[in-house]
Amino acid sequence: xxxxxxxxxxxxxxxxxxxxxxxxxxxxxxxxALAESPSLLRAPLHSxxxxxxxxxxxxxxxxxxxLPGDGDYGPDLxxxxxxxxxxxxxxxRIDCGLAGTVMRFVPPLAALVRGTVRFDGDPQARIRPMxxxxxxxxxxxxxxxxxxESGALPFTVSAEGSVEGGYLAIDASGSSQxxxxxxxxxxxxxxxxxxxHIGKPVPSLEHIAMTVKLLREAGVQVDDSVPNHWIVSPxxxxxxxxxxxxxxxxxxxxxxxxxxxxGTVRVPHWPAQTTQVGDSWRKILTDFGAKVHLEGDTLVVTxxxxxxxxxxxxxxxxxxxxxALCALAETPSRLSGIAHLRGHETDxxxxxxxxxxxxGGDAEETADGxxxxxxxxxxxxxxxxxxxxxxxxxxxxxxxxxGVQVDDIGSTSKTMPEFPQLWQRMLEQSSGPAS
Numbered sequence: 001x002x003x004x005x006x007x008x009x010x011x012x013x014x015x016x017x018x019x020x021x022x023x024x025x026x027x028x029x030x031x032x033a034l035a036e037s038p039s040l041l042r043a044p045l046h047s048x049x050x051x052x053x054x055x056x057x058x059x060x061x062x063x064x065x066x067l068p069g070d071g072d073y074g075p076d077l078x079x080x081x082x083x084x085x086x087x088x089x090x091x092x093r094i095d096c097g098l099a100g101t102v103m104r105f106v107p108p109l110a111a112l113v114r115g116t117v118r119f120d121g122d123p124q125a126r127i128r129p130m131x132x133x134x135x136x137x138x139x140x141x142x143x144x145x146x147x148x149e150s151g152a153l154p155f156t157v158s159a160e161g162s163v164e165g166g167y168l169a170i171d172a173s174g175s176s177q178x179x180x181x182x183x184x185x186x187x188x189x190x191x192x193x194x195x196x197h198i199g200k201p202v203p204s205l206e207h208i209a210m211t212v213k214l215l216r217e218a219g220v221q222v223d224d225s226v227p228n229h230w231i232v233s234p235x236x237x238x239x240x241x242x243x244x245x246x247x248x249x250x251x252x253x254x255x256x257x258x259x260x261x262x263g264t265v266r267v268p269h270w271p272a273q274t275t276q277v278g279d280s281w282r283k284i285l286t287d288f289g290a291k292v293h294l295e296g297d298t299l300v301v302t303x304x305x306x307x308x309x310x311x312x313x314x315x316x317x318x319x320x321x322x323x324a325l326c327a328l329a330e331t332p333s334r335l336s337g338i339a340h341l342r343g344h345e346t347d348x349x350x351x352x353x354x355x356x357x358x359x360g361g362d363a364e365e366t367a368d369g370x371x372x373x374x375x376x377x378x379x380x381x382x383x384x385x386x387x388x389x390x391x392x393x394x395x396x397x398x399x400x401x402x403g404v405q406v407d408d409i410g411s412t413s414k415t416m417p418e419f420p421q422l423w424q425r426m427l428e429q430s431s432g433p434a435s
Contacts, residue, residue: 001408001409001410002405002406002407002408002409003405003406003409003420004398004403004404004405004406005382005394005395005397005398005399005404005405005406006398006399006423006424006427007398007399007400007401007402007404008257008260008261008263008399008400008427008430009430010261010263010430011261011262011263011264011303011430012257012258012261012263012264012265012426012427012429012430013263013264013429013430014254014257014263014264014265014266014425014426014427014429014430015265015266015267015268015298015429016251016254016265016266016267016422016425016426017072017246017267017268017269018246018247018250018251018254018267018416018422019045019046019047019072019073019074019246019247019250019415019416019418020043020044020045020071020073020244020245020246020247021045021244021245021246021247021248021249021276022045022047022049022050022101022247022250022415023101023207023210023247023249023276024210024214024244024245024276025041025044025045025050025053025244026049026050026053026099026101026102026105027101027105027180027184027210027211027214028041028044028214028240028242028244029041029044029050029053029054029057029064029077029079030053030057030105030106030109030184030185031184031214031215031218031237031240032062032079032081032239032240033057033060033062033079033081033082033109034081034082034109034112034184034185034187034188034237035079035081035218035236035237035238035239035240036081036236036237036238036239037081037238037239038078038079038080038081038239039078039079039081039239039240039241039242040067040076040077040078040079040240040241040242041076041077041078041079041242041244042069042070042071042076042241042242042243042244043069043070043071043072043073043076043243043244043246044071044074044076044077044244045073045244045247045415046073046074046075046417047413047414047415047416047417048097048099048413048414048415048417049097049099049101049102049414049415052095052096052097052099052102053099053101053102053105053106054077055094055095056094056095056096056102056106057079057082057106057109059092059093059094059117060082060086060088060092060106060109060110060113060117061082061083061086061088061113062079062080062081062082063079063080064077064078064079064080065077065078065080073418081239082109082112082113085114085161086113086114086161087113087114087115087161088113088114088115088116088117090115091115091116091117091118092110092115092116092117092118093117093118093120094106094110094117094118094119094120095120095121096119096120096121096122096125096153097121097122097125097414098121098122098124098125098128098345098386098414099121099125099414100128100175100177100344100345101177102121103119103121103125103128103130103153104130104133104175104177104178104180104181105177105180105181105184106119107119107133107134107137107155107157107181108133108136108137108163108181108182108184108185109184109185110157110159111137111140111142111157111159111163111185112159112161112162112163112185112188113159113161114159114160114161115158115159116156116157116158116159117156117157117159118154118155118156118157119153119154119155119156119157120153120154121153121154122386124345124346124385124386125153126148126149126152126153126154127149127152128152128153128343128344128345129151129152129174129175129343130151130152130153130155131150131151131152131174132170132171132172132174132175132178133178133181133182134146134151134155135151135170136168136170136178136182137157139168140163140164140165140166140168140189141163141164142157142158142159142160142163143157143158143159144156144157144158145158162190163185163188163189163190164189164190164191165186165189165190165191165192165193165234166189166191166192166193166194167194167196168182168193168194168195168196169195169196169197169198170182170195170196170197170198171197171198171199171200172197172199172202173197173199173200173201173202173203173340174340174343175203175204175340175343176202176203176204176205176207176208177207179195179197179202179208179211179230180207180208180210180211182195183195183208183211183212183215183222183230183232184211184215186232186234187215187220187232187233187234187235187236187237188234188237189232189234190234191234192231192232192233192234192235193230193231193232194229194230194231194232195229195230195231195232196228196229197228197229198228202228203314203316203337203338203339203340204277204314204316204317204340206275206276206277206316207277207316208230209275210275210276212224212230213275215232217240218237218238218240219235219236219237219238220232220233220235220237221233221235245269245271245274245276246267246269247276247278247415247416248270248271248274248276248277248278248279248281249276249277249278249317249318250278250415250416250419251267251278251281251299252278252281252318252321252392253321253392253393253395253396253419253423254267254422254423254426255267255281255285255299255301256285256321256324256325256396257396257399257426258285258290258301258302258303259285259288259289259290259301259303259304259307259325260303260307260325260328260396260399260400261303261399261400261430262303262304262305263302263303263430264300264301264302264303265300265301265426266295266298266299266300266301267298267299268297268298269297269298270294270297270298270299271297272297277316277317277318278318280315280318281299281301281318282299284310284312284315284318284322285301287308287310287312288304288307288308288310288325288329289303289304289305289306289307289308290302290303290304291304306329306330307325307328307329307330308329308330308331309326309329309330309331309332309333309372309374310322310326310329310333310334310335311333311334311335311336312333312334312335312336313335313336313337314336314337314338315335315337315338316338316341317344317389319335319338319341319348319352319370319389320348320352320387320389320390320392320393321389321392321393321396322335323335323352323356323363323370323372323393324393324394324396324397325396326370326372327356327359327361327363327372327377327397328377328396328397328400329372329374330374331374332371332372332373332374333370333371333372333373334366334369334370334371334372335369335370335372336366336368336369337368337369338368338369338370339367339368339369344387345385345386345387345388345389345390345414346385346386346387346390348387348389348390349365349369349370350365351383351385351387351390352370352390352393353365353370354383355382355383355390355393355394356372356377358380358381358382358383359377359378359379359380359382359397359401359404360375360376360377360378360380361375361377362374362375377397377400377401378401378403379401379402379403379404379405380403380404380405381405381407382394382397382398382404382405382406382407383407383408384406384407384408384409384411386408386411387411388411388412388413388414388415388416388419390411391406391408391409391411391412391419392412392419394406395409395419395423
Protein backbone atom coordinates (compact mmCIF):
# COMPACT_ATOMS: atom_id res chain seq x y z
CA UNK A 1 0.00 0.00 0.00
CA UNK A 2 1.71 3.18 -1.21
CA UNK A 3 1.55 6.01 1.29
CA UNK A 4 2.46 9.70 1.04
CA UNK A 5 4.30 10.43 4.26
CA UNK A 6 2.77 13.49 5.95
CA UNK A 7 5.07 16.47 6.49
CA UNK A 8 4.83 18.31 9.80
CA UNK A 9 3.87 21.98 9.55
CA UNK A 10 5.41 22.85 12.90
CA UNK A 11 6.66 21.40 16.18
CA UNK A 12 4.79 18.33 17.33
CA UNK A 13 3.33 18.23 20.84
CA UNK A 14 1.85 14.77 21.33
CA UNK A 15 1.31 11.93 23.77
CA UNK A 16 1.28 8.44 22.30
CA UNK A 17 1.30 4.81 23.42
CA UNK A 18 2.18 1.87 21.19
CA UNK A 19 1.16 -1.82 21.15
CA UNK A 20 2.89 -4.54 23.15
CA UNK A 21 6.45 -5.70 22.63
CA UNK A 22 6.91 -8.24 19.85
CA UNK A 23 10.05 -9.65 21.47
CA UNK A 24 8.29 -10.18 24.80
CA UNK A 25 5.00 -11.41 23.34
CA UNK A 26 6.57 -14.12 21.20
CA UNK A 27 8.94 -15.28 23.96
CA UNK A 28 6.08 -15.50 26.45
CA UNK A 29 4.02 -17.44 23.91
CA UNK A 30 6.81 -20.01 23.57
CA UNK A 31 7.17 -20.37 27.35
CA UNK A 32 3.40 -20.63 27.78
CA ALA A 33 3.26 -23.42 25.18
CA LEU A 34 5.89 -25.35 27.20
CA ALA A 35 4.37 -24.68 30.62
CA GLU A 36 2.72 -27.13 33.00
CA SER A 37 -0.61 -25.28 33.17
CA PRO A 38 -2.44 -22.46 31.35
CA SER A 39 -0.99 -18.94 31.20
CA LEU A 40 -2.48 -15.50 30.64
CA LEU A 41 -0.77 -12.83 28.52
CA ARG A 42 -2.23 -9.39 29.21
CA ALA A 43 -2.02 -6.63 26.56
CA PRO A 44 0.02 -8.74 24.12
CA LEU A 45 0.97 -7.58 20.67
CA HIS A 46 -1.52 -8.34 17.90
CA SER A 47 0.39 -8.13 14.63
CA UNK A 48 1.47 -10.34 11.78
CA UNK A 49 4.52 -11.65 13.69
CA UNK A 50 2.52 -12.52 16.79
CA UNK A 51 -0.33 -14.02 14.73
CA UNK A 52 2.18 -16.26 12.95
CA UNK A 53 3.53 -17.40 16.33
CA UNK A 54 0.03 -18.13 17.61
CA UNK A 55 -0.76 -20.12 14.47
CA UNK A 56 2.51 -22.07 14.75
CA UNK A 57 1.88 -23.04 18.38
CA UNK A 58 -1.67 -24.10 17.57
CA UNK A 59 -0.25 -26.35 14.84
CA UNK A 60 1.91 -28.00 17.52
CA UNK A 61 -1.01 -28.65 19.88
CA UNK A 62 -1.33 -25.54 22.05
CA UNK A 63 -4.77 -24.01 22.59
CA UNK A 64 -4.74 -20.20 22.43
CA UNK A 65 -7.89 -18.24 23.20
CA UNK A 66 -8.66 -14.53 23.06
CA LEU A 67 -10.16 -13.00 26.22
CA PRO A 68 -11.43 -9.48 26.91
CA GLY A 69 -8.70 -7.35 28.48
CA ASP A 70 -7.79 -3.80 29.45
CA GLY A 71 -5.20 -3.23 26.70
CA ASP A 72 -5.70 -0.51 24.10
CA TYR A 73 -4.69 -2.72 21.18
CA GLY A 74 -6.63 -5.96 21.41
CA PRO A 75 -7.64 -8.87 23.64
CA ASP A 76 -5.61 -10.82 26.15
CA LEU A 77 -4.47 -14.36 25.31
CA UNK A 78 -4.94 -17.51 27.38
CA UNK A 79 -2.55 -20.28 26.41
CA UNK A 80 -3.18 -23.92 27.27
CA UNK A 81 0.18 -25.64 26.75
CA UNK A 82 1.08 -28.38 24.31
CA UNK A 83 0.24 -31.69 26.04
CA UNK A 84 3.15 -33.78 27.23
CA UNK A 85 4.07 -36.62 24.85
CA UNK A 86 1.90 -34.99 22.18
CA UNK A 87 1.72 -36.75 18.81
CA UNK A 88 0.69 -34.67 15.83
CA UNK A 89 -2.41 -36.05 14.07
CA UNK A 90 -0.91 -35.12 10.69
CA UNK A 91 2.06 -33.25 9.28
CA UNK A 92 2.11 -29.74 10.75
CA ARG A 93 2.77 -26.90 8.34
CA ILE A 94 4.15 -23.71 9.83
CA ASP A 95 4.15 -20.42 7.95
CA CYS A 96 7.00 -18.29 9.33
CA GLY A 97 6.12 -15.27 7.19
CA LEU A 98 9.10 -12.98 7.64
CA ALA A 99 9.24 -13.45 11.44
CA GLY A 100 12.67 -14.35 12.76
CA THR A 101 11.20 -15.35 16.11
CA VAL A 102 8.93 -17.91 14.42
CA MET A 103 11.48 -19.42 12.03
CA ARG A 104 14.13 -19.67 14.77
CA PHE A 105 12.25 -20.16 18.07
CA VAL A 106 9.70 -22.74 16.90
CA PRO A 107 11.92 -25.53 15.41
CA PRO A 108 13.45 -26.47 18.82
CA LEU A 109 9.92 -26.52 20.21
CA ALA A 110 8.75 -28.71 17.32
CA ALA A 111 11.46 -31.21 18.26
CA LEU A 112 9.56 -31.83 21.53
CA VAL A 113 6.44 -33.24 19.87
CA ARG A 114 6.15 -36.48 17.90
CA GLY A 115 5.61 -36.06 14.21
CA THR A 116 6.66 -34.13 11.14
CA VAL A 117 6.67 -30.34 10.97
CA ARG A 118 7.34 -28.42 7.75
CA PHE A 119 8.56 -24.82 7.92
CA ASP A 120 8.40 -22.22 5.14
CA GLY A 121 7.77 -18.50 4.84
CA ASP A 122 7.76 -15.45 2.61
CA PRO A 123 10.17 -15.34 -0.33
CA GLN A 124 12.32 -12.83 1.60
CA ALA A 125 12.45 -15.25 4.55
CA ARG A 126 14.19 -17.88 2.44
CA ILE A 127 17.38 -15.81 2.43
CA ARG A 128 17.45 -15.24 6.21
CA PRO A 129 20.12 -17.38 7.93
CA MET A 130 18.90 -20.47 9.78
CA UNK A 131 22.05 -22.60 9.68
CA UNK A 132 23.07 -22.49 13.37
CA UNK A 133 19.59 -23.56 14.55
CA UNK A 134 19.35 -26.43 12.06
CA UNK A 135 22.91 -27.59 12.75
CA UNK A 136 22.28 -27.47 16.50
CA UNK A 137 19.15 -29.57 16.25
CA UNK A 138 20.99 -32.15 14.16
CA UNK A 139 23.78 -32.34 16.75
CA UNK A 140 21.09 -32.87 19.39
CA UNK A 141 19.75 -35.83 17.42
CA UNK A 142 16.81 -34.24 15.62
CA UNK A 143 16.22 -35.21 11.99
CA UNK A 144 16.15 -32.19 9.65
CA UNK A 145 15.50 -32.32 5.92
CA UNK A 146 16.40 -29.15 4.03
CA UNK A 147 14.44 -28.54 0.86
CA UNK A 148 16.05 -25.38 -0.51
CA GLU A 149 19.30 -23.55 0.04
CA SER A 150 21.50 -24.95 2.79
CA GLY A 151 20.80 -23.39 6.18
CA ALA A 152 17.57 -21.69 5.12
CA LEU A 153 13.84 -22.19 4.70
CA PRO A 154 12.08 -24.39 3.70
CA PHE A 155 12.90 -27.43 5.84
CA THR A 156 11.15 -30.25 7.69
CA VAL A 157 11.65 -31.39 11.29
CA SER A 158 10.95 -35.06 11.99
CA ALA A 159 10.70 -35.30 15.77
CA GLU A 160 10.55 -38.15 18.26
CA GLY A 161 9.07 -36.11 21.11
CA SER A 162 12.17 -35.59 23.23
CA VAL A 163 15.63 -34.04 23.05
CA GLU A 164 18.50 -35.23 25.25
CA GLY A 165 20.28 -31.87 25.42
CA GLY A 166 23.68 -31.57 27.09
CA TYR A 167 26.65 -29.56 25.80
CA LEU A 168 26.34 -27.74 22.48
CA ALA A 169 28.68 -25.28 20.73
CA ILE A 170 27.36 -22.88 18.08
CA ASP A 171 28.39 -19.77 16.18
CA ALA A 172 25.70 -17.21 16.95
CA SER A 173 27.54 -14.21 15.49
CA GLY A 174 24.81 -13.87 12.86
CA SER A 175 21.92 -13.38 15.28
CA SER A 176 21.21 -13.45 19.00
CA GLN A 177 18.02 -15.32 18.10
CA UNK A 178 20.07 -18.47 17.53
CA UNK A 179 20.92 -18.48 21.25
CA UNK A 180 17.44 -17.51 22.46
CA UNK A 181 15.82 -20.20 20.30
CA UNK A 182 17.72 -22.96 22.08
CA UNK A 183 17.51 -21.47 25.57
CA UNK A 184 13.72 -21.17 25.44
CA UNK A 185 13.23 -24.87 24.71
CA UNK A 186 16.11 -26.07 26.92
CA UNK A 187 14.13 -26.54 30.17
CA UNK A 188 12.24 -29.36 28.43
CA UNK A 189 15.40 -31.08 27.18
CA UNK A 190 16.05 -34.24 29.22
CA UNK A 191 19.46 -33.03 30.42
CA UNK A 192 18.93 -29.32 29.99
CA UNK A 193 21.48 -27.47 27.89
CA UNK A 194 25.00 -26.08 28.20
CA UNK A 195 25.25 -23.75 25.22
CA UNK A 196 28.58 -22.18 24.24
CA HIS A 197 29.03 -19.54 21.57
CA ILE A 198 32.26 -19.79 19.58
CA GLY A 199 33.03 -17.09 17.03
CA LYS A 200 32.81 -13.35 16.58
CA PRO A 201 30.80 -11.46 19.23
CA VAL A 202 27.08 -12.15 19.42
CA PRO A 203 25.10 -9.06 18.37
CA SER A 204 22.16 -7.66 20.31
CA LEU A 205 23.05 -9.27 23.63
CA GLU A 206 20.12 -7.39 25.18
CA HIS A 207 17.77 -9.84 23.49
CA ILE A 208 19.56 -12.81 25.10
CA ALA A 209 19.40 -11.02 28.46
CA MET A 210 15.64 -10.70 27.90
CA THR A 211 15.35 -14.44 27.24
CA VAL A 212 17.36 -15.29 30.35
CA LYS A 213 15.29 -12.94 32.52
CA LEU A 214 12.01 -14.44 31.30
CA LEU A 215 13.28 -17.97 31.94
CA ARG A 216 14.32 -17.06 35.48
CA GLU A 217 11.00 -15.35 36.14
CA ALA A 218 9.37 -18.63 35.09
CA GLY A 219 11.40 -20.50 37.69
CA VAL A 220 14.02 -21.94 35.34
CA GLN A 221 17.62 -22.08 36.57
CA VAL A 222 19.99 -20.33 34.14
CA ASP A 223 23.71 -19.81 34.73
CA ASP A 224 25.20 -17.14 32.46
CA SER A 225 28.04 -16.16 34.79
CA VAL A 226 30.72 -17.08 32.21
CA PRO A 227 30.68 -14.98 29.02
CA ASN A 228 29.44 -16.87 25.94
CA HIS A 229 28.15 -19.76 28.08
CA TRP A 230 24.53 -20.38 29.06
CA ILE A 231 23.60 -23.36 31.23
CA VAL A 232 19.88 -24.11 31.51
CA SER A 233 18.78 -26.74 34.01
CA PRO A 234 15.91 -29.06 33.07
CA UNK A 235 12.67 -28.58 34.94
CA UNK A 236 9.01 -27.62 34.77
CA UNK A 237 7.73 -24.20 33.74
CA UNK A 238 4.70 -23.21 35.84
CA UNK A 239 1.83 -21.40 34.15
CA UNK A 240 1.99 -17.62 34.58
CA UNK A 241 0.02 -14.38 34.38
CA UNK A 242 1.98 -11.50 32.84
CA UNK A 243 1.44 -7.92 31.68
CA UNK A 244 3.30 -7.24 28.41
CA UNK A 245 5.31 -3.99 28.19
CA UNK A 246 4.67 -1.79 25.17
CA UNK A 247 7.23 -2.10 22.37
CA UNK A 248 9.94 0.45 23.11
CA UNK A 249 11.65 -0.13 19.76
CA UNK A 250 8.39 0.73 18.02
CA UNK A 251 8.09 3.85 20.16
CA UNK A 252 11.31 5.06 18.49
CA UNK A 253 9.85 6.60 15.32
CA UNK A 254 7.39 8.65 17.40
CA UNK A 255 10.16 9.84 19.72
CA UNK A 256 12.30 10.65 16.67
CA UNK A 257 9.47 12.89 15.45
CA UNK A 258 10.19 15.21 18.39
CA UNK A 259 13.73 15.79 17.05
CA UNK A 260 12.66 16.18 13.43
CA UNK A 261 10.00 18.79 14.24
CA UNK A 262 11.77 20.43 17.21
CA GLY A 263 8.74 19.44 19.25
CA THR A 264 7.84 17.22 22.20
CA VAL A 265 6.57 13.65 22.32
CA ARG A 266 5.53 11.83 25.49
CA VAL A 267 5.21 8.05 25.91
CA PRO A 268 3.38 7.06 29.12
CA HIS A 269 3.97 3.75 30.94
CA TRP A 270 7.67 3.65 30.15
CA PRO A 271 9.06 0.81 32.31
CA ALA A 272 11.44 1.75 35.12
CA GLN A 273 13.47 -1.39 34.41
CA THR A 274 13.39 -3.42 31.21
CA THR A 275 15.44 -5.74 29.03
CA GLN A 276 14.05 -4.19 25.85
CA VAL A 277 16.73 -2.74 23.58
CA GLY A 278 14.38 0.19 22.93
CA ASP A 279 15.20 1.60 26.36
CA SER A 280 18.42 2.76 24.66
CA TRP A 281 16.40 5.58 23.08
CA ARG A 282 16.98 7.60 26.24
CA LYS A 283 20.71 7.82 25.55
CA ILE A 284 20.58 7.70 21.74
CA LEU A 285 18.21 10.64 21.42
CA THR A 286 20.24 12.63 23.92
CA ASP A 287 23.30 12.10 21.70
CA PHE A 288 21.29 13.51 18.79
CA GLY A 289 20.73 16.70 20.82
CA ALA A 290 17.31 16.06 22.37
CA LYS A 291 16.29 16.70 25.95
CA VAL A 292 15.13 13.39 27.43
CA HIS A 293 13.70 12.81 30.88
CA LEU A 294 11.16 10.79 32.83
CA GLU A 295 8.17 12.48 34.44
CA GLY A 296 6.90 9.71 36.68
CA ASP A 297 6.50 6.81 34.25
CA THR A 298 6.20 9.05 31.17
CA LEU A 299 9.21 9.44 28.89
CA VAL A 300 9.39 13.00 27.54
CA VAL A 301 11.55 13.81 24.51
CA THR A 302 11.98 17.39 23.25
CA UNK A 303 13.95 18.14 20.11
CA UNK A 304 16.91 20.51 20.18
CA UNK A 305 17.65 23.41 17.86
CA UNK A 306 19.28 20.98 15.44
CA UNK A 307 19.86 17.26 15.00
CA UNK A 308 23.47 16.46 15.77
CA UNK A 309 25.41 13.73 14.00
CA UNK A 310 26.32 10.73 16.15
CA UNK A 311 28.81 7.90 16.49
CA UNK A 312 26.98 4.85 17.81
CA UNK A 313 27.80 1.15 18.08
CA UNK A 314 25.39 -1.82 17.93
CA UNK A 315 22.10 0.03 17.60
CA UNK A 316 20.61 -3.31 16.53
CA UNK A 317 16.95 -3.17 15.44
CA UNK A 318 16.89 0.57 16.20
CA UNK A 319 19.32 1.29 13.35
CA UNK A 320 16.79 2.20 10.62
CA UNK A 321 15.22 4.88 12.83
CA UNK A 322 18.67 6.06 13.87
CA UNK A 323 19.76 6.21 10.21
CA ALA A 324 16.71 8.30 9.30
CA LEU A 325 17.70 10.85 11.95
CA CYS A 326 21.31 10.75 10.71
CA ALA A 327 20.07 11.59 7.19
CA LEU A 328 18.47 14.75 8.64
CA ALA A 329 21.38 15.69 10.91
CA GLU A 330 23.60 18.76 10.59
CA THR A 331 26.89 16.86 10.95
CA PRO A 332 28.20 13.44 9.80
CA SER A 333 27.33 10.20 11.57
CA ARG A 334 28.94 6.78 11.85
CA LEU A 335 27.03 3.67 12.89
CA SER A 336 29.08 0.56 13.66
CA GLY A 337 28.64 -2.95 15.03
CA ILE A 338 25.55 -3.67 12.90
CA ALA A 339 26.88 -5.96 10.16
CA HIS A 340 24.30 -8.56 11.27
CA LEU A 341 21.54 -6.32 9.90
CA ARG A 342 22.42 -7.65 6.47
CA GLY A 343 20.55 -10.81 7.53
CA HIS A 344 17.41 -9.16 8.90
CA GLU A 345 14.07 -8.79 7.08
CA THR A 346 16.12 -7.36 4.26
CA ASP A 347 19.78 -6.35 3.96
CA UNK A 348 19.08 -3.24 5.99
CA UNK A 349 22.49 -1.65 5.42
CA UNK A 350 22.22 -1.83 1.63
CA UNK A 351 18.57 -0.80 1.76
CA UNK A 352 19.20 2.25 3.95
CA UNK A 353 22.04 3.43 1.74
CA UNK A 354 19.98 2.97 -1.42
CA UNK A 355 16.91 4.78 -0.10
CA UNK A 356 18.75 7.68 1.54
CA UNK A 357 20.67 8.20 -1.71
CA UNK A 358 17.46 7.98 -3.74
CA UNK A 359 16.24 11.06 -1.86
CA GLY A 360 19.50 12.93 -2.55
CA GLY A 361 21.29 11.97 0.65
CA ASP A 362 24.90 10.90 1.17
CA ALA A 363 25.30 7.44 2.69
CA GLU A 364 27.65 4.51 2.30
CA GLU A 365 28.20 1.09 3.79
CA THR A 366 31.23 0.15 5.85
CA ALA A 367 32.27 -3.36 6.82
CA ASP A 368 30.05 -3.26 9.90
CA GLY A 369 27.82 -0.24 9.54
CA UNK A 370 27.02 3.04 7.83
CA UNK A 371 28.49 6.48 7.17
CA UNK A 372 25.86 9.18 6.65
CA UNK A 373 26.78 12.76 5.81
CA UNK A 374 24.61 15.89 5.65
CA UNK A 375 23.04 16.67 2.30
CA UNK A 376 19.78 18.32 1.29
CA UNK A 377 17.07 15.71 0.71
CA UNK A 378 14.29 15.93 -1.84
CA UNK A 379 10.99 14.23 -2.62
CA UNK A 380 10.88 10.74 -4.03
CA UNK A 381 10.00 7.09 -3.50
CA UNK A 382 11.29 5.41 -0.35
CA UNK A 383 11.15 1.62 -0.72
CA UNK A 384 10.39 -0.56 2.28
CA UNK A 385 11.64 -3.95 0.98
CA UNK A 386 8.73 -5.56 2.94
CA UNK A 387 10.58 -4.41 6.09
CA UNK A 388 8.54 -2.64 8.76
CA UNK A 389 11.48 -0.63 10.07
CA UNK A 390 12.41 0.61 6.62
CA UNK A 391 8.83 1.84 6.18
CA UNK A 392 8.91 3.78 9.45
CA UNK A 393 12.31 5.24 8.53
CA UNK A 394 10.68 6.68 5.41
CA UNK A 395 7.90 8.15 7.53
CA UNK A 396 10.44 9.91 9.76
CA UNK A 397 12.22 11.51 6.81
CA UNK A 398 8.85 12.48 5.37
CA UNK A 399 8.14 14.66 8.42
CA UNK A 400 10.85 17.04 7.21
CA UNK A 401 10.88 16.42 3.45
CA UNK A 402 7.73 17.04 1.43
CA GLY A 403 6.74 14.42 -1.12
CA VAL A 404 8.28 11.26 0.35
CA GLN A 405 6.26 8.29 -0.86
CA VAL A 406 6.66 5.06 1.14
CA ASP A 407 5.95 2.23 -1.27
CA ASP A 408 4.49 -0.25 1.24
CA ILE A 409 3.37 1.20 4.56
CA GLY A 410 1.43 -2.04 5.04
CA SER A 411 4.71 -3.75 5.91
CA THR A 412 4.38 -2.14 9.37
CA SER A 413 1.69 -4.76 10.10
CA LYS A 414 4.59 -7.08 10.96
CA THR A 415 4.84 -5.53 14.43
CA MET A 416 2.51 -2.48 14.47
CA PRO A 417 -0.55 -2.66 12.20
CA GLU A 418 -1.83 0.61 13.67
CA PHE A 419 1.24 2.60 12.61
CA PRO A 420 -0.35 4.84 9.91
CA GLN A 421 -3.25 5.72 12.19
CA LEU A 422 -1.01 6.36 15.20
CA TRP A 423 1.31 8.51 13.07
CA GLN A 424 -1.63 10.62 11.92
CA ARG A 425 -2.98 10.83 15.47
CA MET A 426 0.40 12.12 16.65
CA LEU A 427 0.37 14.82 13.99
CA GLU A 428 -3.21 15.81 14.74
CA GLN A 429 -2.21 16.55 18.33
CA SER A 430 0.36 19.10 17.14
CA SER A 431 -0.14 22.84 16.83
CA GLY A 432 -0.98 22.66 13.12
CA PRO A 433 -2.14 20.11 10.55
CA ALA A 434 0.32 18.07 8.53
CA SER A 435 0.75 18.91 4.89
